[in-house]
Amino acid sequence: MTRTESRLLFKNALAISVHSNQEPFIADVLVSHEGVISYIGHDKAEEAQNADRVIDATGKWLLPGFVSARSHFWQSGFPGHASDKTVNEWAEAIYFPAKNNRR
Known part of the structure; x- marks a missing residue:
């Protein structure tokens, strides 16, 4: 994976899915320079090392899908x-x- 493919890595985030039948889970989340989630899981160590920025999200929730300033x-x-x-x-x-x- 080239540097341009992984702009941001959230490490060990508690991922909350938009799918109601999926329980929250701990994962690494890679985001491309285009703002697209390119990977969710734990198997991309090489790509993670090449990320422009790494955020330790241990103990934090990640709500992928949209951004809302006021939301439930x-x-x-x-x-x-x-x-x-x-x-x-x-x-x-x-x-x-x-x-x-x-x-």
């Missing part, structure tokens, strides 16, 4: 959690685990 997309990692709770109980069940990266 991060909550997709908690489907069905605390749906029977009051607002305060819901906040404890959702916001606090999200802040601490726990489910």
Whole structure:
């Protein structure tokens, strides 16, 4: 892979898929200079070494697909959690685990 093919590498990110049937998973994510996700996984060590920039995303969530300044997309990692709770109980069940990266 040439330098122009991998602009950015997110290392060990908690990837949240846009597909509701897929659980979040830890992965490396390579992004091309065109802004396209070119790889998600752990098998591209050589390409990762050639990335222009590497971001250690350990303990961080990565929500590929779109950018929104105000979004509830991060909550997709908690489907069905605390749906029977009051607002305060819901906040404890959702916001606090999200802040601490726990489910």
